[in-house]
Amino acid sequence: MLQSILQVEPAEAPLVVIGTGPVGVRFAQDLHRRDPSIPLVIYGDEPWEPYNRVRLSSFxxxxxxxxxxxxxxxxxxxxxxxxxxxxxxxxxxxxxxxIEDSAGRTQRYSRLVLATGSRPRIPDVPGIGQANVYVFRDMDDTQRLFARRIRSRRTVVLGGGLLGLEAARAMQRFNTEVLVIENSDRLMMQQLDQKASDLLRAHVEASGLRVLTGAAVKRVHGAGAVTGISLRGGDAVECDTVVIAAGIRPNTDLALRAGLSIGRGIRVNDRMQTSDPYIYAIGECAEHRDRVYGIVAPGLEQAAVAVHALCGGDASYAGSLQATRLKVLDMPVFSMGRVGERDGIGMASTAAYEDRNASIYRKVFVERGRLIGAMAVGECEDLRRLQEAVTGNRRILPWQLWRFRRTGSLWQEEETSSVVNWPASAVVCNCTGVTRGQLGEAVAAGCRSVEQLAACTRASTVCGSCKPLLAELAGGAAVREPVRAHRPLLGGAAAALAFALLMLAAPAIPFADTVQLQWRWDDLWLVSLYKQVSGFSVLGLTVLGLLLTFRKRWSRISFGDFAIWRVLHVVLGLSALAALYVHTGGRLGNQLNFLLMASFSGLILAGGVAGLMIAQEHHLPPALVRRWRDNSTWIHILLFWPVPVLLGFHIFKTYYF
Known part of the structure; x- marks a missing residue:
């Protein structure tokens, strides 16, 4: 067991956690799982047992x-x-x-973890403090809105971000007229561009909600209870209920009174320590490298780092990618990475796809050939793969952007693999940060249902959108089987690869230095008949190797198992390479001959790499296999096209001169 804090501090001083939101609870769970001997005192200022605030709107x-x-x-x-x-x-x-608590107790601590979360930001508007003005942040707020929405006939929601749209949806249940007012020029300004926001707005308004953007509230009217609002543009709106969803502020009061360093939040280092090394801060109350995250997932990552640090580990937190994945009135909305003007995307190139009839809009952001951000409104089949690619800062090639503009996907349809074949590092549950590898371990340990996977890993316990993926894993997480005839494919590809490298690197076979030999090997290059036999052997073997292309592309050709055709293709390529070696004696030549040798050798090398990846794909990470196989296959195909032209010129030159 790693060295724990109890080996540094007196045993009678427990570790104290302040906050029972998802981040505080995750910290306590992980710490207890890591070292059950550590005593814990957990404070929560609500009467409720810990609950998931993300799902309050659904509740x-x-x-x-x-x-x-x-x-x-x-x-x-x-x-x-x-x-x-x-x-x-x-x-x-x-x-x-x-610490001192509201029950009058004084509690010592060996280490203190602040997971105090955040509170709603209340705009400074005259009349905002009267009755029937609500915030929507915790269970108490939800209970009050439960009682109010039955009596409300017209509700105004201030804020067109994530929480505002969720609150508006919930308040609409009893045919209440709901108006969403957003100060900026579009809904979800932090996550979406103008086109994506316009599509979302059209869907929101089609559901019966009214939306007003670019508007600011000047005053809330009423004599003790709300009767309406007036806007800075001069318009007035009658209403009997106002719900404020205008952002959050980190809860820093407790830390401020204690003298800790405060910015927008409680300042922490990469180990989540505050200015007092015995006090840690995680979640929405923490400010790391001048940034405060207002969503759950980064807080869960911070909790994991804090647990590791407190147990003697050397983990450090380098920041999190902002990710949003939710359904707004049943319309999927996704945004991840650097997508906004504030994220410094001026030098990034973009590609967008739009299908208005299907209410689909997608956009990707690429900087220096790497995927740095993505957004999507409407259904997106390869959403998880986009998420993994942004997280891994994956390289995106020009033809992938061209494909995206035409089809809305960076990858070919057959490349979109089952979650069973995702790389271990791919995040399956964005809310809790659970990866495909962690879920695979849980399946191997005996979890055979969504509920068991959720209990073991906590995946799907926040928004629940990844439950279909968990169901797929629970029912289909079998060991990957090798392709048919993978052993002869592996042997042939390795031999072709080795032979091609040897021919490029090894010195040429010298001509005989005497005529007094029973067999002159250099006759293979000096006697015209031998040269023609070896040359046309190369040509014939190459043409035969092309038959695999027709087997793949023409559905009418179905004779024989494709796996056997593929092995035969490799054997023919290896044979052609051997014939080429006999034809040239290992000489690369110059000018036209050199170009022909270089193209043919590169063709064999790329094909050998592709064959190795296919033969070993059941042992290697799928993402690695896919990247190397696809790139080498493309190079193999591209290098083929110069060969017939160069070969034709070579034959013409030989016979003409």
């Missing part, structure tokens, strides 16, 4: 029950663990390493 809309909200968020149990719910922490005394 308000009646689409999720309490069990769905609390799935995967059970606090760890044990003799050294104490949960103090409905109990706020009032003060932190850094010098004495102790």
């Amino acid at each position: 308000l809309a009646g689409e999720a029950d309490w069990a769905a909200l609390t799935q995967g968020l059970a606090l760890p149990q044990g003799p050294g663990i104490e949960a103090r719910l409905n109990c706020a922490v009032l003060q932190i005394n850094c010098a004495k390493q102790e």
